[in-house]
Amino acid sequence: MDVRSHPIERFLAATAPEHTATQAEMAELADDWGFPTIGPEAGAVLRLLARLTDAERVFEFGSGFGYSATWFLRGGADAVICTEFDEDEATRGVAFAADGGYADRVTFEVGDAMETIERYDGPFDVVLIDHQKHRYADAYRTVLPKVRTGGAIVADNITRGPIDFPDLVAHFEDGAPLPDPEVDEETRGIGEYVGTVRSDDAVETAILPVGSGIAVSTKVV
Template sequence: MVLSDDVTRFVRATGPEHTDVQERMDEFASEHHFPNIGPDAGAVLCMVARMTDAEAVFEFGSGFGYSASWFLRGGADRVVLTEFDADELERGEEFLSEAGLADRCSFEHCDAMDAIDRYDGPFDAVLIDHEKERYADAFEAVAPKLAEGGVVIADNVMYGPIDFDAVLAHLEGEDGAIDADDEESRGIAEYLDTVCNADGFETVVLPVGSGLAVTTKVD
C-alpha cells in the first residue's frame, strides 16, 4: 500500500460510515471480489457533489452503483451510471431502489464512451473508473461538457492494477519507466500527463482509497 497503515486507519476513523444500503453494497463487493472505491474515496465523491451543488453527474464505469450512491448522498440531482455488465447494472438498480435513490439515476447498459456521446451536459462532477488505458480518452470526451467549476475524479491513480513505482518514475521524468506491455500503468500515466497539462484545468492527487486524481475546470 502507498499509505501507511496508521494513516489509512486515521482517515477511516474520521470518515463517514456507510448507510445501511451502502453496507450491503460493501458486503456484496467483498463476497464477489469486486474492487469497490471504499468509504473514504466515496466520501470525497460526496463532498464534491456538495461543493459543486451538483445537478448532473456522469460515471465512466459504475459497477453496481456504489460510487453513484456517494454522489447521491452528497445531494446530486441526477447521476448517469454506465456499465457494460448487465448483471452488475441490474444489481445496482436494485440497491439504489432499496435506498430510494433510483429515481435520480439514469442506467445505461453500454460502453461509457458510447453513452457520453448521447449526453450534452453540462456535468458538475464526473467519475472515471473504467479501463485504465481509456482514462485519457474519457477525459477528452467529457471535458467540453463540464460546467465551469466542474470536477473530474479518476480512481486507481496510485495503486490497484498499476505499478506505483513505475508511474511515479514516469511522472518524475524517467524515460521508459513503464513496461511497454503494462497497459494499465501506461494508461494512468497518460491520464495524469493529460490532466496535469490541460489548459483551463487544475489537478491534485489525493492519497485516499486507491488514489484519486481530482481535476477542476477553472476557465
C-alpha cells in the same frame, strides 16, 4: 508493509463517514464478489465535491452496481448517470437503487461508457472516470467540453489497483518511460491520464492519496 496497515491509512479509515444501510450491503456484496469499490475514504471526497459544486448532474465512466453514485447522492446530487458494461452488475445496481429509495435519481446505462457519453449533452457538474485504465485519457478529452466551468472530473486508481505504482513514480520523478502498452496498458493509461490533466490549462488538478488514489481536476475555463 501492507499500505493499509500504515497509521495514516488506518486513521483515514477510522475517520471516514459511516456507510448507509444500502452502502453497507453494497460493500458486503463487493467483498463477496471480489469487486473493488472506491471505499468510504474516497467516497467522502465524492460527497464533498457534489456538495461544493451544488451538483445537479453527474456522469460516471464505469459504475459497477452504483456504489460510487451513492456518495454523489449523499452530497445532494440531483441525478447520476451510471454506465456499466456488465449487465448483471447494472441490474444489481437498479435493485439497490430501488431498495435504497433513490431509483428516481439514478440512471443505469448498459454498454460502453465511451459510446454512452456521446448520447448525453452537458453540462455535467461532476464526472467520475473509473473504467478501463487505458481509456482514461480518451474519456477525459471526450467529456471535458461537457463539464461546466467550476465542475470537477475525478479519476480513480491513481496510486493503487491494477497498476505498477513504482513505474509511475519513476516516470514523474525521474522521467523514466511509461511501460509499453502491450506489456502494461493499465499503468501506461494512468500515467498518460495524469500527464494529460497536469498539462491541460483548462483544469487544475490535485492528487489525493485516499482509497486507491484519486485525481481531482477542476475546470477553470
